[in-house]
Amino acid sequence: MPLHLEVQTAVAKINKYATHESxxxxxxxxxxxxxxxxxxxxGQRSGRSAxxxxxxxxxxxxxxxxxxxxxxxxxxxxHDYLHTQRGGKVSAELTIVSIDLVTQTLVxxxxxxxxxxxxxxxxxxxxxxxxxxxxxxxxxKPTITELTLSAAISVIxxxxxxxxxxxxxxxTLDLPALLQHIDPQGDANAALIADAILAEALxxxxxxxxxxxxxxxxxxxxxxxxxxxxxxFMRFPI
Amino acid sequence: MPLHLEVQTAVAKINKYATHESxxxxxxxxxxxxxxxxxxxxGQRSGRSAxxxxxxxxxxxxxxxxxxxxxxxxxxxxHDYLHTQRGGKVSAELTIVSIDLVTQTLVxxxxxxxxxxxxxxxxxxxxxxxxxxxxxxxxxKPTITELTLSAAISVIxxxxxxxxxxxxxxxTLDLPALLQHIDPQGDANAALIADAILAEALxxxxxxxxxxxxxxxxxxxxxxxxxxxxxxFMRFPI
Numbered sequence: 001m002p003l004h005l006e007v008q009t010a011v012a013k014i015n016k017y018a019t020h021e022s023x024x025x026x027x028x029x030x031x032x033x034x035x036x037x038x039x040x041x042x043g044q045r046s047g048r049s050a051x052x053x054x055x056x057x058x059x060x061x062x063x064x065x066x067x068x069x070x071x072x073x074x075x076x077x078x079h080d081y082l083h084t085q086r087g088g089k090v091s092a093e094l095t096i097v098s099i100d101l102v103t104q105t106l107v108x109x110x111x112x113x114x115x116x117x118x119x120x121x122x123x124x125x126x127x128x129x130x131x132x133x134x135x136x137x138x139x140x141k142p143t144i145t146e147l148t149l150s151a152a153i154s155v156i157x158x159x160x161x162x163x164x165x166x167x168x169x170x171x172t173l174d175l176p177a178l179l180q181h182i183d184p185q186g187d188a189n190a191a192l193i194a195d196a197i198l199a200e201a202l203x204x205x206x207x208x209x210x211x212x213x214x215x216x217x218x219x220x221x222x223x224x225x226x227x228x229x230x231x232x233f234m235r236f237p238i
Numbered sequence: 239m240p241l242h243l244e245v246q247t248a249v250a251k252i253n254k255y256a257t258h259e260s261x262x263x264x265x266x267x268x269x270x271x272x273x274x275x276x277x278x279x280x281g282q283r284s285g286r287s288a289x290x291x292x293x294x295x296x297x298x299x300x301x302x303x304x305x306x307x308x309x310x311x312x313x314x315x316x317h318d319y320l321h322t323q324r325g326g327k328v329s330a331e332l333t334i335v336s337i338d339l340v341t342q343t344l345v346x347x348x349x350x351x352x353x354x355x356x357x358x359x360x361x362x363x364x365x366x367x368x369x370x371x372x373x374x375x376x377x378x379k380p381t382i383t384e385l386t387l388s389a390a391i392s393v394i395x396x397x398x399x400x401x402x403x404x405x406x407x408x409x410t411l412d413l414p415a416l417l418q419h420i421d422p423q424g425d426a427n428a429a430l431i432a433d434a435i436l437a438e439a440l441x442x443x444x445x446x447x448x449x450x451x452x453x454x455x456x457x458x459x460x461x462x463x464x465x466x467x468x469x470x471f472m473r474f475p476i
Contacts, residue, residue: 231472238387
């Protein structure tokens with residue numbers, strides 16, 4: 001019986017307490033030769049100026065990826081663009097997670113202090129190599145992780161607001177333990193995982209998030225029988 | 239008690255039977271001044287050439303919308319672009335549905351033969367004014383419908399593969415009746431509605447869709463209590 005793979009991706013996002021605009025931007029784009037890319041940016045500071053920064057960073061990366069530029073080059077070019085536009089004075093953390101159907105790989109490009117949690121089967125590890133935000137220094141480049149597409153991969157990326165949730169009370173997020181609790185068998189829905197992680201971060205901040213907080217989950221899992229339908233769902237308050 | 243509005247949007251998509259690539263493309267973009275736009279294109283014919291057409295049409299429209307170009311102008315410019323690039327020999331049906339938080343309106347731009355179903359409260363009507371696909375004739379422009387954002391709006395747009403489902407057996411989709419059945423109170427989840435409509439189209443085609451088929455649902459509904467989290471979920475086979 002052939003193995004049928006499904007990709008699930010989920011984003012859950014909330015603004016800093018009492019802030020109207022989020023400095024985090026997450027967007028998705030279809031890759032011209034097959035697959036998708038998710039781009040998440042956390043602009044320096046919060047509110048309107050942070051939103052403007054994360055927006056131009058995501059927009060630049062998305063437009064390059066949509067033209068077929070490879071992920072590492074798109075991240076470098078986005079850095080150069082922000083560095084040139086803002087004279088090296090403004091930074092953004094930038095994460096790109098792609099399902100590339102040409103190379104049949106999952107590609108993670110990280111320009112952020114926040115680590116990324118990766119689970120493959122039973123193995124859980126942090127992607128936490130030293131990595132710089134885009135926009136400030138010369139020749140900034142992403143740290144890249146590339147995995148062959150196969151069943152039982154989970155990638156969990158997030159912004160500062162999640163990573164530092166609860167820091168004022170001294171209780172922080174134990175993400176590997178939480179993931180094991182939410183998704184012991186690796187078959188939980190990506191939306192459920194993203195929701196549970198954001199809810200836990202909110203709880204640690206007593207429901208008054210100290211920063212914009214975003215969680216991005218990408219899963220590759222085996223499904224039987226295969227489902228040929230492609231689905232997208234979004235909901236947000238206005 | 240103030241009325242809290244939520245936007246829900248869902249897409250369900252399937253390829254023509256035994257076809258690897260869909261000629262339909264649907265993408266979403268965040269509007270620079272607030273809100274989102276969903277862009278759906280159905281490229282002429284099916285398979286790889288149709289995918290290439292719908293892809294460049296959606297890409298052009300998305301990049302204009304991301305720069306703040308208003309919907310009608312984006313649709314006209316996308317037409318001009320396709321017309322110029324392909325010498326007026328290639329067409330695509332193009333639908334843009336936007337939640338514009340600057341004007342506080344829902345904007346529907348239609349360049350397609352397929353009508354769009356609109357429900358506001360109890361009132362159900364077809365948006366079916368004469369409308370041309372983009373790419374062929376000179377000076378093609380969209381038919382535009384603009385509504386103030388308020389509770390209890392549902393927009394259901396789709397491509398040919400849904401509209402003409404079952405045409406070989408003479409049984410076609412009664413969308414108003416189906417919507418009334420799935421969502422009698424107007425509070426059903428948009429994903430559930432998109433799934434049910436695509437499933438019915440598939441059933442009429444005996445699970446061998448005669449064409450690429452896509453359903454796009456946008457709902458505005460009142461929620462109590464408000465939920466400040468923004469969510470996105472996608473799943474697709476690879």
